[in-house]
Amino acid sequence: MSKTISILGSTGSIGRQTLEVAEQLGLHVAALTAHTNAERMEEQVRKFRPSLAVMTDEAAARDLAIRLADTETRVRGGTEALSEAAVWLPVDTVVTAVVGMVGLGPTLAAIRAKKRIALANKETLVCAGELVMDAADTYGAEIVPVDSEHSAIFQCLQGSAERQEIRRLILTCSGGPFYGMSREEVGKMTKADALRHPNWTMGPKITVDCSTLMNKGLEVIEAMRLYRLPLEQVHVVIHRQSIVHSLVEFRDGAVLAQLGTPDMRLPIRYAMTYPERKESPAEPLDLLACPPLTFAEPDREAFPCLALAEAAAVKGGTSCAILNAANEEAVRLFLEERVGFSDIFRLTERALAAVPAKKNPSLEEILAADAAARRSVKAGL
Numbered sequence: 001m002s003k004t005i006s007i008l009g010s011t012g013s014i015g016r017q018t019l020e021v022a023e024q025l026g027l028h029v030a031a032l033t034a035h036t037n038a039e040r041m042e043e044q045v046r047k048f049r050p051s052l053a054v055m056t057d058e059a060a061a062r063d064l065a066i067r068l069a070d071t072e073t074r075v076r077g078g079t080e081a082l083s084e085a086a087v088w089l090p091v092d093t094v095v096t097a098v099v100g101m102v103g104l105g106p107t108l109a110a111i112r113a114k115k116r117i118a119l120a121n122k123e124t125l126v127c128a129g130e131l132v133m134d135a136a137d138t139y140g141a142e143i144v145p146v147d148s149e150h151s152a153i154f155q156c157l158q159g160s161a162e163r164q165e166i167r168r169l170i171l172t173c174s175g176g177p178f179y180g181m182s183r184e185e186v187g188k189m190t191k192a193d194a195l196r197h198p199n200w201t202m203g204p205k206i207t208v209d210c211s212t213l214m215n216k217g218l219e220v221i222e223a224m225r226l227y228r229l230p231l232e233q234v235h236v237v238i239h240r241q242s243i244v245h246s247l248v249e250f251r252d253g254a255v256l257a258q259l260g261t262p263d264m265r266l267p268i269r270y271a272m273t274y275p276e277r278k279e280s281p282a283e284p285l286d287l288l289a290c291p292p293l294t295f296a297e298p299d300r301e302a303f304p305c306l307a308l309a310e311a312a313a314v315k316g317g318t319s320c321a322i323l324n325a326a327n328e329e330a331v332r333l334f335l336e337e338r339v340g341f342s343d344i345f346r347l348t349e350r351a352l353a354a355v356p357a358k359k360n361p362s363l364e365e366i367l368a369a370d371a372a373a374r375r376s377v378k379a380g381l
């Protein structure tokens with residue numbers, strides 16, 4: 001079980017819920033990071049008294065240093081300081097809750113420092129999953145997933161050590177706010193429409209990813225990397241109620257599932273207490289009050305981002321880094337209302353066609369592919 005934690009991205013949706021869980025479990029919070037939100041960071045520092053607070057935005061760091069002048073907390077600024085928070089000495093567990101590829105460097109640094117990684121930042125595993133998992137093996141660092149589907153699978157796999165025992169993983173998907181619409185109808189959806197998720201309240205980037213189903217595509221890749229399985233063994237089913245968080249089918253035909261209310265504090269808590277379980281104040285799942293649980297095939301024609309991600313997963317190499325970077329840029333442009341909903345797919349597909357993919361990439365090659373994909377999106381406007 002974790003005792004002292006660092007949270008990268010503490011002001012975000014996962015970060016704030018992690019602080020709630022940390023308070024309930026009585027964990028010591030030693031380091032916090034955010035990007036620009038100095039006001040919320042000040043509140044968090046005054047409450048949790050970490051010894052280190054990082055703002056990756058330099059102006060926000062200067063602002064925070066003034067706000068915290070009367071405290072003992074050391075303030076650092078800049079993206080490199082994320083890695084400082086990731087290897088902060090007293091910390092045993094690093095919660096990676098930043099959004100986007102910026103999480104890669106600090107995750108690798110935390111692995112090298114043999115910290116447990118409570119991994120929410122899926123973009124890191126998508127763009128450099130093999131490197132991250134190999135580093136974790138080399139340094140003996142544990143990676144415990146926070147993403148609800150991967151936490152469900154992780155929980156179902158406790159007690160079954162052998163990969164060969166798995167026939168397939170079944171990831172559930174809420175279907176997002178545009179479930180049931182045609183490709184044409186989906187293409188007309190606006191930022192406000194996309195930010196309305198039926199079951200979860202999350203940061204804006206992942207909320208848009210859920211509406212395109214790119215999130216499920218990223219999660220397919222995340223699952224392939226975490227469990228070192230090919231695409232044929234990772235399936236997606238639509239499950240509108242978000243009660244069954246994912247399932248594992250074993251070679252003997254047994255299927256294990258993890259169920260629970262749609263509440264991210266549950267997988268966050270498990271990543272903190274693993275391998276133990278602790279009493280939780282959360283509302284228990286009431287099966288008799290649950291709506292009927294339904295399962296359906298995803299519509300890859302109306303939501304082509306899912307198929308695009310699956311194709312990148314099969315291609316491997318830097319393809320997933322290109323997919324991820326192009327999607328990050330396209331979603332940013334969509335949130336700025338500079339491109340439409342269907343442009344997210346168009347620009348990502350364009351980048352995958354324009355940037356040549358490399359097999360078995362080094363970290364430098366992954367970073368170069370990421371940069372090239374972002375340039376391709378800008379050129380495609």
Ligand code: NDP
Nearest residue numbers: 009011012013014034035036037098099120121122202203
């Ligand atoms: P939010 O947008 O709510 O929070 C993002 C956090 O990262 C904030 O603390 C933000 O700081 C910080 N941040 C933003 N940009 C940068 C940057 N360029 N450099 C450093 N830090 C930055 O995101 P979520 O909490 O929703 O998601 C975080 C991660 O967890 C994502 O990878 C997402 O896919 C994953 N995830 C989220 C789930 C959810 O329920 N929210 C579920 C499963 C996975 P500031 O506030 O100052 O901008």
Ligand code: MG
Nearest residue numbers: 147148149219
């Ligand atoms: Mg998820």
